[in-house]
Amino acid sequence: MAHAQAGEAPRTTPAPQSSARRPPTFRAVLRHRSCGRLLIASVIGRLALGTTPITLILAAQADGHSLAVAGLLAALYGIAPALGLPLLGRMADLRGLPLPCHLGAALVAVALGTLVLTGTSHLPLTAACVTLAGAGCPPLEGGLRSLWHTLLPDDAHIRTAYSLDSSSQEIVYVAGPAAAITIATWLSPAAALALAAVATLAGTLVFATARPARTWRPTHRPRSGSGALRPPAMRPLLMALVFLGATVGALDIAAVATAEHQHASWLAGAVPAVFSAAGLLGGVLFARFQPAAAPGRCLLLLGTVFAACWLPLLAPVPALATLALAVLPGALFVPLLTVAGLTVASLAPPGTSTEAVGWMTSAIRLGQAGGTALAGPLGGHFAVPLLAAALCALLLGARTAPAPAPAAA
Known part of the structure; x- marks a missing residue:
């Protein structure tokens, strides 16, 4: 299980017998102190990630x-978090959560607010604001994900919480x-950008002022320039997540190409929507x-079946x-993302849990951008997400298990 932060002893206590027979539900997770507030606030604070590309x-x-x-402006916005999230995550692991959260929200608000006031006519200024946002x-x-370990009683609840968080991203x-x-249609694109800025500020403020976020303190981290990337198994896992993100990026283009080929324009939006809805159900x-399988074995199994589920879409x-066949890979996407998140957390050295999630998110977003960029020139065929x-x-067949902990003295 993930390395805990200060005040968050590693969760080695097994769940009660009843929990072993019946894993905790999403509702059981949200009943714990501050979990509902933190999850809802984080979803609102991340809403700009879903609204800003199309608004741009x-x-x-x-x-x-x-x-x-x-499209280039939207792609720039999609890639930019890969630069900032690991750095802000490392700051959180060193200084606590409030500072990087407030700093990030302020940067987003200033950047999007500038675009609201000036528009996108001046491209160099627009590109700078998009990158900053x-x-x-x-x-x-x-x-x-760092806070789950301080708020939840056992590993079963933490696994459910990771699945809940992965499912909420589909929303x-x-x-x-x-x-x-x-x-943007009813009012204006500027209004949609303003809403994204307000949502980021409001969600971050509610999240960062919650007592668990204010009192959370990182553990001592070994001095190392590589930080969360130090474990040998972390890099191949992150590279696998780049390709996982590429499947989603390529899916959007494949849906558009299929809609044009079949003269069914509605299919372009319906396929990604069904994929995401299936992901919610899968989560x-x-x-x-x-x-009950070990995370490494479960990760490889899910990855293999996920790849196989793209084959019927070639027909x-x-x-x-x-539309029906898109359900197959969609239903496995959130479970695969959940186990990948648990594995990243287990590999992260002490004091690097937030940075590790930043690298994970960056890998997926880079993959999405790359998949979108490559799928178009390759004809938007479903062979691209399959590959x-x-x-x-x-x-994922590479070693993803963390190194054994040293024996206690």
């Missing part, structure tokens, strides 16, 4: 830029774009029936069948 495209087009330029994303996900990336499009089922089937999923599974 709409804003740039409204200001007269081409779709290519608008992405790189400044507060480390809410990493902070939340961000489904509800976020829909809300952004609605607001619920995974939490309900937690596998030339009708639009409704394509990415296969490479992910191959890399």
Whole structure:
């Protein structure tokens, strides 16, 4: 289980017998002190990650830029958190959660606020603001996962909490774009950007002022420039997560290409929506029936089956069948992400848990951007996410178990 932070002794106490037979539900996790507040606040604070890319495209087009330029701005925003999250996560592991959370939220608010006031006409200024808004994303996900270990009583509850958090991210990336499009259409793209800034500020403020976040203190971390990347198994795992992210990025383009090929425009949005909805269902089922296999073996098994689930999508089937087949990989995405998160936490050296989650998020976001960039020139075929999923599974075959802890003196 993950290395705990100060005041968060490693959870080695097994769950009660009843919990062993029936894993805790999402509701059981949220009943614990501050868990509901922290989860909801973190989701609101991360809402900009789902709303801003499409809003930037709409804003740039409204200001007269081409779709290519608008897409580049959205891609820049997608990549920028990969620069900032590990740094803010490391700051959290060194100084506590409030400082990097408030700093990140302030940077996002200033950057998006500037875009609201000036628009996107001046491209150098726009690119700088977009980069700052992405790189400044507060480390809410990493902070939340560090706090689970202080708030929950045993490993079973922590596994369910990780599944709950992974499932909630699907809400961000489904509800976020829909809300952004609605607001941009009814009001303006500037209004949607303003909402993203307000959501980031409000969610971060509620999260960082919660008592567990204010009192959480990191453990002593060994002096090492590599930080969370020090364990040998961490790098292949993060590379696997890059390819996992690439499957999602390539899926969006494949859905558009399939919609054009089948003359069913509705399919372009329906396929990613069904994929995400299936992910929510998969997360619920995974939490309900937690596998007894070791995380490393479970991770490899999920990765292999996830890759195999893309194969049926290669068949030339009708639009409704394509929609149904998208359920298969979608249902395994959140369980795979959950076990990957648990494995990253178990590999992270003491005092680096928030930074480790920052690297994990960065890897996935880089993969999403790369998958989107490559899928277009390759024709938007479902073979692209299949290949990415296969490479992910191959890399998951590398050693992902943490080194044995030294024997107590």
